[in-house]
Amino acid sequence: MATVELSGIRKSFGGVTALDGIDLSIGDGENFAILGPSGSGKSTLLRIIAGLEDQDSGSVSFGGVSQAGIPPHKRDAAIVFQHFALYPHLTALENITLGLRHGLGLPKKEASDRAHEIATRMQVESLLARKPKEMSGGQRQRIALARALARRSGIVLLDEPLSGLDAQLHAVLRLEIASLLRAVGATGINVTHDQLDAMAMADRIAVINAGRIEQVGTPDELYARPATLFVASFVGSPPMNLVEIDSNGGSAFGSHRGQIGPVTLGIRAEHLRLGSASEPGWSITGTVGLVEPTGKDRVVQLVTDAGQIVAFRCEVAESPVPGSRVTVVGSPRDVLVYSRESGLLLGSAESEGVELVTMVHA
Numbered sequence: 001m002a003t004v005e006l007s008g009i010r011k012s013f014g015g016v017t018a019l020d021g022i023d024l025s026i027g028d029g030e031n032f033a034i035l036g037p038s039g040s041g042k043s044t045l046l047r048i049i050a051g052l053e054d055q056d057s058g059s060v061s062f063g064g065v066s067q068a069g070i071p072p073h074k075r076d077a078a079i080v081f082q083h084f085a086l087y088p089h090l091t092a093l094e095n096i097t098l099g100l101r102h103g104l105g106l107p108k109k110e111a112s113d114r115a116h117e118i119a120t121r122m123q124v125e126s127l128l129a130r131k132p133k134e135m136s137g138g139q140r141q142r143i144a145l146a147r148a149l150a151r152r153s154g155i156v157l158l159d160e161p162l163s164g165l166d167a168q169l170h171a172v173l174r175l176e177i178a179s180l181l182r183a184v185g186a187t188g189i190n191v192t193h194d195q196l197d198a199m200a201m202a203d204r205i206a207v208i209n210a211g212r213i214e215q216v217g218t219p220d221e222l223y224a225r226p227a228t229l230f231v232a233s234f235v236g237s238p239p240m241n242l243v244e245i246d247s248n249g250g251s252a253f254g255s256h257r258g259q260i261g262p263v264t265l266g267i268r269a270e271h272l273r274l275g276s277a278s279e280p281g282w283s284i285t286g287t288v289g290l291v292e293p294t295g296k297d298r299v300v301q302l303v304t305d306a307g308q309i310v311a312f313r314c315e316v317a318e319s320p321v322p323g324s325r326v327t328v329v330g331s332p333r334d335v336l337v338y339s340r341e342s343g344l345l346l347g348s349a350e351s352e353g354v355e356l357v358t359m360v361h362a
């Protein structure tokens, strides 16, 4: 069983804490993503899983078997690096078979058969005789992936495998990688800072920030109910609107009654609609700034009277003119309430009984 269990993983480099207690359980055959900003510890975690780096404390197990003391080449995990890492003087075929022959000790014929089989599956057979400099970036990355998959490891680790590719190829390859991993039944762990990649490829995502896991969930769960302010600001495009309000009516965005201290409200752009301040719900009035066409609809930036920018979506036909004054309205059911002290999600404005008082109207 190619499950991966991480328990209490910590790692420091000198005075820098890269990982601060990581617990994760990844299922057999799952497509899993580790998503976080630069420097959050993603690559370090992947290297520890691969055995390329030793953790200071905590344990890594595959299928319930501790990997302590097992060197990288003896682990049931293949790694695909960010920068292809193909040998420039070898052909694609030789790049694929090298590890099979020397790492796994397969005879020449069997290594070659395996290389051809995976190349056929990935439709890159015509590239096998070429050297890396005779291939495009996308082709090189496909060969790097073929090399990893040819090992037939239960676990495939991918470190930013799509960086440096143009947007179109990027979108094609991420779906290709996800479906290939499913087809071969491997457990995939993909490290990325790109939330769209993580959303498109993964069954579940762990969001990591400053060496700690903020939330683990399906792409839909992360999008609909970000568990922390960090996840709310990191997942989704445009990011969730976040505005701060205080319990004593001390904000242009309204106030709340109750015992929950200073809070930040979050609402997605698609949950705000053009309306009027006299409607029930939470309304915000401001001046229309940038209007961004997405093809399907418009993402409109509203510069509120408090100077904050709030994004909302609207139909192409109802798109407001920049500079005009509009009011948008949201339902308390769609407004999430975060504690500003802990950064944690408390619930929706409706469930927390937060009374949203409409902000100033000019």
Ligand SMILES: Nc1ncnc2c1ncn2[C@@H]1O[C@H](COP(=O)(O)OP(=O)(O)OP(=O)(O)O)[C@@H](O)[C@H]1O
Residues within 6 Å of the ligand: 013, 014, 016, 017, 018, 036, 037, 038, 039, 040, 041, 042, 043, 044, 045, 193
């Ligand atoms: N070998 C090292 N020596 C010293 N510090 C390191 C080393 N490797 C990583 N770090 C530090 O540990 C932290 C986590 O680094 P890591 O490379 O894991 O982050 P990352 O999320 O993968 O970032 P990126 O997306 O930029 O690659 C960073 O502060 C980094 O500077």
